[in-house]
Amino acid sequence: MEFGWTDDQIEYRRKVKQALDELLPPDWDERYVPESYASDLQVEYSREFCAALAERGLLLPHWPARFGGSDCPDWYHFILGEEMKAAGEPRGSQYMNVNWIGPTLLKYGTSEQQARHVGGISAGNVIWCQGFSEPNAGTDLAALRTRAELAGDHYVVNGSKIWTSYARKADWCFLLVRTGPARKDVSILLVPMDSPGISVTSFPGLIKDGHLNEVFFTDVRVPVANRLGEEGQAWSIVTHALAYERVGVPRYHTGLDALDLAVERLKADGRWEADPIMRYRAGLLVAKFEAARMMTYLVVDQRVKREPPSTDANLSRVVSLEAVTEMSNFLADYLPDCLTGGDALLEDYYRINIPAGITGGTNEIQMDLVAQRGLGLPKA
Ligand SMILES: Cc1cc2nc3c(=O)[nH]c(=O)nc-3n(C[C@H](O)[C@H](O)[C@H](O)COP(=O)(O)OP(=O)(O)OC[C@H]3O[C@@H](n4cnc5c(N)ncnc54)[C@H](O)[C@@H]3O)c2cc1C
Structure with missing residues (x-):
């Protein structure tokens, strides 16, 4: 190789x-x-x-x-x-x-x-935003309730989305809507964000600004010509679109940078030399981030070779998320002051990674997929 x-x-x-x-x-x-x-x-x-x-x-x-x-x-x-x-x-x-x-x-x-x-x-x-999640439809996306009803040459959309990153500044929304009663009756509409009847509300949280938005749709008229694919085709399109999407976030890069910075700080105050467990944990982190890098490269290689998506993609996310979580724990244990305004760069790393195991399919779901599809274990 x-x-x-x-x-x-x-x-x-x-x-x-x-x-x-x-x-x-x-x-x-x-x-x-x-x-x-x-x-x-x-x-x-x-x-x-x-x-x-x-x-x-x-x-x-x-x-x-x-x-x-x-x-x-x-x-x-x-x-x-x-x-x-x-x-x-x-x-x-x-x-x-x-x-x-x-x-x-x-x-x-x-x-x-x-x-x-x-x-x-x-x-x-x-600028696009992704209108998938709803207050009661995250992991179980098929439970979404935002409805689009056909009225001649347009749909009338009513409902709401949540966690819609970038929504405040977006020109377009890639929107999942219910177009029939069955769970599978979900379609995709390409919706201009300046359409009458759309409003965006942001709310505060530990994660940094711009991600936590709700988007409300009240009698929003969307031309049928803005539907992507056929009615009810959303799942096959979304599955195809996102098959590799989640692998492309090279978190090991920023993780290793943050670790370097943390070690610099720990050396400066003399604790690095004095604490072998700290050094052991830092060494383990380097190994975890490098393992995440290799897993990611493996999956990119599969993609380049046009091989079908495999559970290696889920596994690479799990490995990467474990490293990120361990890195956040390392910061919280050894440099807690940095996380409350003492060090902008480390605080930045910590906050932006708080939801790393949630966005784009939670870590638990990734592990479920590895267990069922990769290891052939029964559904929990
Ligand atoms: C920073 C951030 C940005 C986001 N940006 C967007 C965006 O731009 N557009 C968008 O559409 N969405 C976005 N999301 C939403 C994200 O996709 C959802 O948060 C995610 O899919 C989880 O859904 P949920 O929050 O409803 O949690 P839930 O689905 O309610 O899950 C709660 C917990 O239960 C666990 N769980 C649920 N079901 C199972 C199961 N079957 N087996 C085992 N465990 C289970 C989950 O793993 C999780 O730990 C964003 C989220 C965050 C935090």
Whole structure:
């Protein structure tokens, strides 16, 4: 097995790093990063940043050339993700456009839908949000109750979504709606966020700003032409769209950076040399993050080879989340002051990772999938 990068991939990474150096504002680390990548400030900035990346031909390496991409293997997309994550995700919400919303439109969209949306995504200046979860439909998404009723050439949507990251600044919502009584009767609508009858309310929480929003729909009229796929086809589209989405978050990158920073602090106050258990835990963390890296690379490799999604994808998330949780515990045990305003960068890491085991399918569900599909164990 070859673990090295090709010369082309190394060159692509160099160009991405160079773009980050040249494009990010000088106060990026102090002003933007602590705000979180879902904050209004950062989401707005992403329009400028992604447009500049697109101009340099770096935004969509793995997309087909006829849609603005460079026809590169998925490794390039992954290199982009690693570097962006390490830099504090200056793409804001637009990582979703590139990872799954755009590709889904390319696969399932009508030519009119593609003409309307793909140009904006590939130009790097459109914000989408994902309207899936509801107050009583998270893990059990099929319990969703937001209804879309057909009335001639449009649907009338009523209901609400919750946890909708980026909703305050989004131009469009990729919305799951119920279009019939059975659990499977769920469809996808592409909804302009400035449609009459939509309102967004944010609420506070431990996680940083921009993620915790509710979106209310009251008699919102959405043209039938904005439905993606057929009525009732949502599950097959969403399953396809998100099959690999959750693997693409290289948390080991930021985890190792945070660990370096923590060790620096612990050395500075003399505790590092004095505490062998602390050093043992730090060593274990490096091993866990590296294991997460290898698992992630394995899954990206499967994707590049067009192999069907396997439980390795779920396992890689579990390994990654275990490392992240252990890293947060390490900070809480040894540097608790950092988490209450004493150190902006470590506090940033801690807060942004609070929901790591929840977003995009909880850790328990990932383990269930590994148990049932990977190990053939009976359903609990
Ligand atoms: C920061 C953040 C951003 C988010 N952004 C978005 C977004 O942009 N768009 C969007 O649509 N959603 C978003 N979400 C919602 C996220 O997808 C849900 O929180 C997640 O799917 C879990 O659903 P829930 O919160 O309803 O928890 P629940 O489904 O109620 O789960 C609660 C607990 O019960 C466990 N559990 C539930 N069912 C089972 C089972 N069958 N077996 C074992 N354990 C089980 C879960 O693992 C969990 O520990 C976001 C969430 C967060 C925290």
